[in-house]
Amino acid sequence: MNDLGKRSSGSVLEVQDLSIAYGTRFGEVGAVRSVSFSVRSGETFALVGESGCGKSTIAFGVVNFLGPNGLIKSGRILFQGQELIGRPYSQLRRLRGNRIAMVFQDPMQALNPCLRLGRQMAEALISHQGVAREEAWDRSAEMLGKVHIPDPIKVMKRYPHQISGGQQQRVVIAMAMLNNPALLIMDEPTTALDVTAQAAVLDLIGELKQEYETGILYITHDLGVVAGIADRMGVMYAGEIVEEGSVRDVFGRPCHPYTRGLMECVPRLGACKADSELHPIPGRVPRPSERPENACVFSPRCDFRLDICTERRPELRPLGRGGRVRCHRAEEFEAHERRISSKETRRTKKDEKQVPREVLLHVENLKTYYTLESESLVDSVRFRPAGFVKAVDDITLKVPQGSVFGLVGESGCGKTTLIKTVLGVEPATGGTVFFDGRDINRPLRKRDLEQIKNLQIVFQNPDATLNPSYCVGRQLRKPLERFNIVSRKDVRAKVEELLRAVRLPAAYYDRLPRQLSGGEKQRVGIARALATEPRMILCDEPVSALDVSVQAAVLKLLLEVQGLIDTTIIFISHDLSVVRYICDLIAVMYLGKIVEIGPADAVIRPPYHPYTAALLSAVPVPDPACGSSPVRLSGDVPSAVNPPGGCVFHTRCPWRQLAPGGGEICSQSLPQRREVGRGHFVMCHLDDALLAGLESRPVQEPAGVVDYEKKRVP
Numbered sequence: 001m002n003d004l005g006k007r008s009s010g011s012v013l014e015v016q017d018l019s020i021a022y023g024t025r026f027g028e029v030g031a032v033r034s035v036s037f038s039v040r041s042g043e044t045f046a047l048v049g050e051s052g053c054g055k056s057t058i059a060f061g062v063v064n065f066l067g068p069n070g071l072i073k074s075g076r077i078l079f080q081g082q083e084l085i086g087r088p089y090s091q092l093r094r095l096r097g098n099r100i101a102m103v104f105q106d107p108m109q110a111l112n113p114c115l116r117l118g119r120q121m122a123e124a125l126i127s128h129q130g131v132a133r134e135e136a137w138d139r140s141a142e143m144l145g146k147v148h149i150p151d152p153i154k155v156m157k158r159y160p161h162q163i164s165g166g167q168q169q170r171v172v173i174a175m176a177m178l179n180n181p182a183l184l185i186m187d188e189p190t191t192a193l194d195v196t197a198q199a200a201v202l203d204l205i206g207e208l209k210q211e212y213e214t215g216i217l218y219i220t221h222d223l224g225v226v227a228g229i230a231d232r233m234g235v236m237y238a239g240e241i242v243e244e245g246s247v248r249d250v251f252g253r254p255c256h257p258y259t260r261g262l263m264e265c266v267p268r269l270g271a272c273k274a275d276s277e278l279h280p281i282p283g284r285v286p287r288p289s290e291r292p293e294n295a296c297v298f299s300p301r302c303d304f305r306l307d308i309c310t311e312r313r314p315e316l317r318p319l320g321r322g323g324r325v326r327c328h329r330a331e332e333f334e335a336h337e338r339r340i341s342s343k344e345t346r347r348t349k350k351d352e353k354q355v356p357r358e359v360l361l362h363v364e365n366l367k368t369y370y371t372l373e374s375e376s377l378v379d380s381v382r383f384r385p386a387g388f389v390k391a392v393d394d395i396t397l398k399v400p401q402g403s404v405f406g407l408v409g410e411s412g413c414g415k416t417t418l419i420k421t422v423l424g425v426e427p428a429t430g431g432t433v434f435f436d437g438r439d440i441n442r443p444l445r446k447r448d449l450e451q452i453k454n455l456q457i458v459f460q461n462p463d464a465t466l467n468p469s470y471c472v473g474r475q476l477r478k479p480l481e482r483f484n485i486v487s488r489k490d491v492r493a494k495v496e497e498l499l500r501a502v503r504l505p506a507a508y509y510d511r512l513p514r515q516l517s518g519g520e521k522q523r524v525g526i527a528r529a530l531a532t533e534p535r536m537i538l539c540d541e542p543v544s545a546l547d548v549s550v551q552a553a554v555l556k557l558l559l560e561v562q563g564l565i566d567t568t569i570i571f572i573s574h575d576l577s578v579v580r581y582i583c584d585l586i587a588v589m590y591l592g593k594i595v596e597i598g599p600a601d602a603v604i605r606p607p608y609h610p611y612t613a614a615l616l617s618a619v620p621v622p623d624p625a626c627g628s629s630p631v632r633l634s635g636d637v638p639s640a641v642n643p644p645g646g647c648v649f650h651t652r653c654p655w656r657q658l659a660p661g662g663g664e665i666c667s668q669s670l671p672q673r674r675e676v677g678r679g680h681f682v683m684c685h686l687d688d689a690l691l692a693g694l695e696s697r698p699v700q701e702p703a704g705v706v707d708y709e710k711k712r713v714p
Helices: 055-062 089-095 117-129 133-146 152-156 165-177 195-212 223-229 247-252 257-264 330-334 344-353 377-381 415-423 449-453 472-482 488-501 506-510 518-530 548-565 576-582 600-604 610-618 660-668 688-692
Strands: 011-024 027-040 044-048 070-079 100-103 183-187 215-220 232-237 240-246 359-372 387-400 404-408 430-435 455-458 536-540 568-573 585-590 593-599 673-677 680-683
Touching: 011 055, 011 215, 027 044, 027 055, 027 070, 027 215, 027 240, 044 055, 044 223, 055 070, 055 183, 055 215, 100 165, 117 133, 117 152, 117 165, 133 152, 133 165, 165 195, 195 215, 195 223, 195 610, 215 223, 223 247, 232 247, 232 257, 240 247, 240 257, 257 548, 359 415, 359 568, 387 415, 387 568, 387 585, 387 593, 404 415, 404 548, 404 576, 415 430, 415 455, 415 536, 415 568, 449 455, 455 518, 472 488, 472 506, 472 518, 488 506, 488 518, 518 548, 548 568, 548 576, 568 576, 576 600, 585 600, 585 610, 593 600, 593 610
Parallel strands: 044 215, 044 232, 100 183, 183 215, 404 568, 404 585, 455 536, 536 568
Antiparallel strands: 011 027, 011 070, 232 240, 359 387, 359 430, 585 593, 593 680, 673 680
C-alpha cells in the first residue's frame, strides 16, 4: 500500500493489452480488445471516439467499477508500477478518491443532493486522511478558492441544487483534487456545460495539472477540447485503439481514416455551408457482437478500404513520425501533411447569393414573464406575487422566408422560451407575433390547424418525444392523418418517403425507438416535423447531445431538407461553430434580450458585442496550432428575477471600463439598439471603433484538405 502512495516521475498509469467483456444471457460480449496506453505524471492523455467505442469502459475498468457482469479478460493495469487487477477490494477502495480520483459527465452523480457541499468535501479528507473536521473544512474552502469559486465559505453552506452547473462541476473537481491524487480520470466532464462554463473548466484543469503534476486521463468526443488541453491522444473505435500519438502529430497528419473522418465532421468558425461541406462518416459503430475477428473493424465504413482490409485485421504498429496506428494504408496517409486551403476565393460565392426575401416571422417587442409564487403567508393571502422571471424581455426580430436563423446564448438566456412563445405553448406577456402576415399571438389551443401545421419543432432529446411503445411508422402516421396530408390508402407510402428523405430505410417503419441509435432517433424527429410540410421548423439544440459524426449527418440533412422544400429554420444552439456553419442570420441572446443580430458573416467577423466575443473565444478549436486570445467571463448569468440595471451584461463585461464615464453609463442606462452595418444591430454603449477592435479568438480557416487523391470506394 505504501508503494502505491508514492508519486512517480514516470508513468502514473499503464494499460497493457487490456480486454474487457460483459456477461449477458447470450454469453460474453467483448467491449474492449487489447488496448494499451500510458499516462505520465503531469500529462493529459485523451481517449477520443464515438459513443459505444469503449472509452468509459476502460475508465471504469481502471477503478474496478465494471459492475457484477463486467470482467477483465486479459491484460494488466499498472498504477505507479503496481498491478491493480486482482488486488483486494479494501486496497482498491482506499485508492479510489485518494490516489485515483474520477470526475463524471454529470456532477450530480457525484454530489449528494441531501447534504451541504462543505460536508461532502470535508468527508473526502476525513475518510482518506483522517484529519480533524475543522482542518478538513478549512482545506476544502481553500481548494474551492483554487478552482475560482467566489465566496467559498458561503458556497460550502449550500446544497448542490443551489449553485449553477458550471459551479457544480468545479466543486466536483475540487473534491477530486483535495487528496492530491496522482491520477485524475475525467469522463466527458464538460459535455453538459455551456461553452463559457466549459472554457472556464478547461482552463481550470490546465492550472491544476501544472500545480499538482497530476496525470489526467480525459475521455471525450469533442476534438476541439482535445486540441486545447491534451498532450497525447488515443483514438478509439469499436473497442480498440486505432491511432495514438502526440496531439500535434495526430491533428497535423492523421494516419487512420477514422481519425480523418472525425476531423472532417467538425464545423469550423471560419467555414459556412457555402465555404465547405461536412463529411459525416457513413454507418455507425458496430455492436460488440457484430465486430469481425479477422478483418479491419472500420472497413464497412471506410472510403479507402482494400481487399486486405476485409481479410486480415491490422496490427497496431509504430509510425515513422512517432505514435502508433492500426491501418493497412497508414504509410500513404503519413506521407502527406494536411494542408489548409484558402477561404478567400470561396467566400465570395456566399456573398453573391444573398437576395432579399420576404419576412415570414416578425416578432415585435415580445415579452414573456413568469410569475413567481410568494413565499410569505401574508403575501399569498393578499395574492401578491413574489416577482417575475423575465425570460423574454422586449425582443424584436425578423426571419426571412427560406433562411436559417440562429439563436445562440448560454443556458437560461431565454432561447427556448422565445420559440415556445412563438409556438403558442407559452403565453406572451406583451408584444406581437406575426407569421406570414397574420397575427398568431394566441395560445396553441386557439390557433387554427393551418397555423399549427406550418410551425413544427425538433427537440434536443428525441427520447423524450418518441413514444417507446409505438413503432416509428405509427408515430409518423399521426401528423399525416391529423392534418389530412394524404389519403388514408397512401399514408404508408408517404411515411416511407419521409424515412427515405431523412436517409433511413423504409424497413425502419416497424422498428421501435429502442432499436435505433441516437442519431437515427433524431432523424425520426426531423421526419415527423417534415410530415406536415411546414413553412417553418424550430430546432431546439437538435445536435448538442450527439457525437460529431452524427452531428455532421444531422446538420447536412437539415440543409438538404431546407433546400428541398424551401422551408425556414430557426436553429437554437450554444455552439457558435455549429450556428456559423448552418445559419444565414444569427441573433445573440443574453438574459432575455437580443444583444446582437445580423448576417452570420457580420456577427462572426469581427464580433461586435463583448458577449459575442466571449462566446467566440470559448468555442474549442480543433487545431492545437491555432493561437487564441481567451476572453473569459467572470461569474454566472444573473437572475432573470432581478436582472441588473442598465445594460444586462455589464456585471460580466470585460470591457465595461472603456465605456463613457469609466463604465458608469453601463450600470445606469440600457443601451439602445443601433445599426453598425447593413442589417447588423448591436446593443452596447461602446463606440463602433472600440467594438470593432475587441480582442477575441481569431476566426479559423475552413476545414483542411489533404493534397492527395482520396481513391474512394465506388
